[in-house]
Amino acid sequence: MDIYRAHVLVCGGTGCSSSGSATLIDRFNEKIAENHLDKEVKVIRTGCFGLCEAGPVVIVYPDGTFYSRVKPEDVDEIVTEHLLKGRKVEHLVYVDHATRQQDAEKKLEDITFYKHQHRIALRNCGVIDPENIDEYLAMDGYRALEKALTQMTREEVIDEILKSGLRGRGGGGFPTGLKWKFTYQSQADQKYVACNADEGDPGAFMDRSILEGDPHAIIEAMAIAGYAIGASQGYIYVRAEYPIAVKRLSIAIDQAREYGLLGKNIFETGFDFDLNIRLGAGAFVCGEETALMHSIEGKRGEPTARPPFPAVKGLFGKPTMLNNVETYANVAQIILHGADWYASMGTEKSKGTKVFALGGKINNTGLVEIPMGTPLRTIIYDIGGGCPNGKKFKAVQTGGPSGGCLPESLLDTPVDYDNLIAAGSMMGSGGMIVMDEDNCMVDIARFYLDFIVDESCGKCAPCRIGTKRMKEILDRIVEGKGEEGDIEKLEQLAQTIKNTALCGLGQTAPNPVLSTLKFFRDEYEAHIKEKRCPAHHCRSLLQYKIDPAKCKGCTACARICPAEAISGTVKQPHVIDVQKCLKCGSCMEKCRFGAISRV
Amino acid sequence: MKSLAELEAIRKATISKINVRKENEAETVRVVVGMATCGIAAGARPVMLSFMDEISKRQLNHVTVSQTGCIGMCRLEPMVDVIVPGHEKVTYVHVKPEMVPRIVAEHIVNGRPVDEYTIGAAE
Numbered sequence: 040m041d042i043y044r045a046h047v048l049v050c051g052g053t054g055c056s057s058s059g060s061a062t063l064i065d066r067f068n069e070k071i072a073e074n075h076l077d078k079e080v081k082v083i084r085t086g087c088f089g090l091c092e093a094g095p096v097v098i099v100y101p102d103g104t105f106y107s108r109v110k111p112e113d114v115d116e117i118v119t120e121h122l123l124k125g126r127k128v129e130h131l132v133y134v135d136h137a138t139r140q141q142d143a144e145k146k147l148e149d150i151t152f153y154k155h156q157h158r159i160a161l162r163n164c165g166v167i168d169p170e171n172i173d174e175y176l177a178m179d180g181y182r183a184l185e186k187a188l189t190q191m192t193r194e195e196v197i198d199e200i201l202k203s204g205l206r207g208r209g210g211g212g213f214p215t216g217l218k219w220k221f222t223y224q225s226q227a228d229q230k231y232v233a234c235n236a237d238e239g240d241p242g243a244f245m246d247r248s249i250l251e252g253d254p255h256a257i258i259e260a261m262a263i264a265g266y267a268i269g270a271s272q273g274y275i276y277v278r279a280e281y282p283i284a285v286k287r288l289s290i291a292i293d294q295a296r297e298y299g300l301l302g303k304n305i306f307e308t309g310f311d312f313d314l315n316i317r318l319g320a321g322a323f324v325c326g327e328e329t330a331l332m333h334s335i336e337g338k339r340g341e342p343t344a345r346p347p348f349p350a351v352k353g354l355f356g357k358p359t360m361l362n363n364v365e366t367y368a369n370v371a372q373i374i375l376h377g378a379d380w381y382a383s384m385g386t387e388k389s390k391g392t393k394v395f396a397l398g399g400k401i402n403n404t405g406l407v408e409i410p411m412g413t414p415l416r417t418i419i420y421d422i423g424g425g426c427p428n429g430k431k432f433k434a435v436q437t438g439g440p441s442g443g444c445l446p447e448s449l450l451d452t453p454v455d456y457d458n459l460i461a462a463g464s465m466m467g468s469g470g471m472i473v474m475d476e477d478n479c480m481v482d483i484a485r486f487y488l489d490f491i492v493d494e495s496c497g498k499c500a501p502c503r504i505g506t507k508r509m510k511e512i513l514d515r516i517v518e519g520k521g522e523e524g525d526i527e528k529l530e531q532l533a534q535t536i537k538n539t540a541l542c543g544l545g546q547t548a549p550n551p552v553l554s555t556l557k558f559f560r561d562e563y564e565a566h567i568k569e570k571r572c573p574a575h576h577c578r579s580l581l582q583y584k585i586d587p588a589k590c591k592g593c594t595a596c597a598r599i600c601p602a603e604a605i606s607g608t609v610k611q612p613h614v615i616d617v618q619k620c621l622k623c624g625s626c627m628e629k630c631r632f633g634a635i636s637r638v
Numbered sequence: 639m640k641s642l643a644e645l646e647a648i649r650k651a652t653i654s655k656i657n658v659r660k661e662n663e664a665e666t667v668r669v670v671v672g673m674a675t676c677g678i679a680a681g682a683r684p685v686m687l688s689f690m691d692e693i694s695k696r697q698l699n700h701v702t703v704s705q706t707g708c709i710g711m712c713r714l715e716p717m718v719d720v721i722v723p724g725h726e727k728v729t730y731v732h733v734k735p736e737m738v739p740r741i742v743a744e745h746i747v748n749g750r751p752v753d754e755y756t757i758g759a760a761e
Contacts (some may be wrong), residue, residue: 044704102704174652
C-alpha cells in the first residue's frame with residue numbers, strides 16, 4: 040500500500056479544465072518527479088469544487104491550503120516552496136470575497152463561499168478521484184446499496200425515500216418516493232430505471248458536475264432504485280456535449296461491473312442490475328420525460344401526451360422510473376442516514392438541500408449547495424459576493440427558460456419549490472442568473488424566448504407558432520418599433536400557450552415574459568411609449584455622447600472608432616456623429632476620463 | 639466480483655490513503671518534520687521517508703506526515719514533532735531513520751514518548 044504524505048487536488052471539472060487544469064496536472068507531475076517527490080506527493084484530478092470563478096483550483100493536503108487561479112508557471116513555486124520545503128505560497132492563496140484577505144491557514148469550510156453551504160449531493164465533488172472506485176468506497180460508497188439489498192425490503196426502501204420528503208430536483212418537484220411507489224405498483228415482466236442527465240437549462244451545470252465529480256453516487260442510487268421498483272436494467276441519458284461526464288461515467292460503470300456492484304447476483308442476493316449510457320444530441324426538449332424516453336428508444340425526441348405516465352407505460356412500453364441526476368445523488372445518503380436525518384433539513388414542504396449554479400453578474404460564479412429555505416439574499420450576497428464592480432442588483436432569474444425573474448423586493452424569499460412558484464418563478468433545475476442595472480429586462484425575456492423558439496420541437500402549434508410570434512413582438516420592442524397594445528398581445532399569447540401546449544416545456548415557455556412583465560412592466564412601457572431603454576442596453580434605443588466638459592481631447596476615442604464617427608482636434612472636445620456611429624461601445628471603453636456616456 | 643468482506647477491506651485500505659485530505663480530524667496524529675535547508679542538510683528527508691514507510695507498514699490510518707520550516711535550532715536538526723491530540727507536543731531531535739520504528743511503535747501506537755530522543759534529553 041502506498042501512502043503519500045501530501046495530496047495535491049486539482050479540479051478536473053469542465054470549468055477548471057477549460058481554464059487549463061489539465062496542463063497544471065502535467066506540470067505538477069513533471070516538477071514533482073524533478074524534485075524526487077514522486078514517492079511522497081500524489082496529484083489527484085477531482086471533480087468540481089464549486090468555486091468555478093476562482094479556477095483552476097488547487098488544494099494541498101494535509102495543510103488544506105486553497106490556491107486559486109493557478110497558472111502553469113505558478114506550479115514550480117508551489118512544488119519547490121510548499122511541497123519541498125513546507126512553506127505555503129501566500130500570494131497564490133485564494134482571496135476571500137468577504138474579508139478581502141488571503142489566509143493560508145484558513146480551512147476550506149471556513150471560507151465565506153463554503154460557510155453557508157451544506158453539501159450532500161456534492162459531498163464527494165472535489166474530494167475524491169472520480170475515476171477511482173476505491174476512493175468512493177472509502178467515503179462509505181456502496182454501503183447504502185449493501186444496506187438496501189441485505190437489510191431492507193423493497194417496500195422499506197420506498198418508504199424511506201417517501202418519508203425523507205425528497206422531491207424531484209429536475210424542476211418539477213414531484214415527490215420522488217411517490218414516483219418510486221407508483222412504478223413499484225405497476226405490474227409488468229420488465230421495468231426500467233432511467234436517469235435524466237440531459238441538463239439543458241442555460242446556466243445550469245450541477246448535473247454535469249455531479250457526474251464528473253462523483254459518478255458512482257448515481258450508479259449506486261440507480262441500483263437501489265432498481266431493487267426498490269423491481270427493475271434489472273437502467274439507462275442514463277446524458278448529453279453528448281458533456282464529454283468529461285460521459286467518460287467518467289463509463290469508467291465508473293466498468294469499475295462497478297468489475298467489483299460485482301453491477302451485473303448478476305449482486306452481493307449474492309439474487310438481484311441483477313445493469314446500466315447503459317445513452318447519448319443525447321443536445322435537444323432541449325429531450326429533457327422532457329416522454330421525449331427523453333422516445334430518444335432512448337432510438338426514436339425522434341418528441342414529447343407525447345400524458346397519461347399514460349411513465350410509471351405505467353414508459354420505455355419500450357414498460358413501467359419506467361425516471362429521476363434527475365441530483366435527485367439520485369441524494370438517495371444513497373438517505374438510505375444510509377435515514378429519512379429523519381434528511382427531513383430535518385429544509386422547509387415544511389421542501390426537504391433537504393438544493394444545488395444552485397450561480398452565474399451572470401455575480402462575483403463568485405460557481406456551484407453552491409444550500410439547505411432549502413435559505414433566503415435568496417444569502418445566496419446572492421453572502422455566498423455569491425454580490426454584483427461585480429459595485430453595480431446595483433436588479434433581478435435574479437431562476438428556473439431557466441421555464442422560470443422567471445425576481446426583483447430586489449423578493450430577495451428575502453426563502454428558497455423552496457412552493458415559495459418560488461408563489462413569487463412568480465420556479466425552482467427549475469437550479470440555474471440562478473443574476474442581473475445588474477445594466478441588463479435590460481425586455482432583452483432578457485427576448486433571450487429566453489429566442490432559446491425556446493430555437494429549441495421548440497415543433498410538434499404542437501402553440502409552442503411552435505406562438506413563441507415565434509411572441510419573439511417577433513419582443514424583437515420589435517427592443518428595436519424601438521413597439522406599438523401600443525403589444526404588451527396586451529404578449530399577455531394573451533402567453534396565456535394561450537400556457538393553456539394549450541403539449542408538454543411542460545411549452546406550457547412554461549412564456550414564463551420569462553410573464554414574470555418580467557409582472558415585475559418590470561415599466562421597462563416594457565419605456566421601450567414602447569418613450570422609445571427609451573432604461574438600462575441603456577438596447578442598441579437601437581441609445582446614443583453615445585461625449586461630455587465636452589470632461590473631454591480632454593486626447594483623441595483616443597477617435598483613433599479606436601471603427602466607423603470614423605468621432606471627430607475633433609487635439610486638446611479640444613470631440614464629437615460623435617450619430618449618423619455614422621455603430622454603437623459598438625469601443626470609444627466608451629477607451630476613454631480614460633469617463634467623458635463618454637450612453638443616453 | 640468482490641464479496642462484502644473484500645469491499646470492506648478495500649474501504650479500510652483506501653481510507654488510510656485518503657486520510658490526509660480530511661481536515662480538523664480530532665483523532666489525527668500529526669508527525670511534523672523540520673524540512674528547511676538546515677533540516678534537509680542534516681538528513682531530514684530519509685527520516686521523513688522512514689516515518690511514511692513505517693506508518694504505511696503498520697496501516698496507521700490516523701497519522702499524517704507533514705513538513706515545516708526552520709524553527710531556529712538548526713544544530714538539533716533533524717527535528718520531528720509528534721502531536722497527539724489532547725497531549726502536549728513532543729519534539730524529537732537528531733532523529734535518524736533507525737530511530738523511527740521505535741518512535742512509531744512506542745509513542746504513536748502505545749502512547750509513551752521515547753524520552754531519550756526528545757529535546758528535553760538533549761538539552
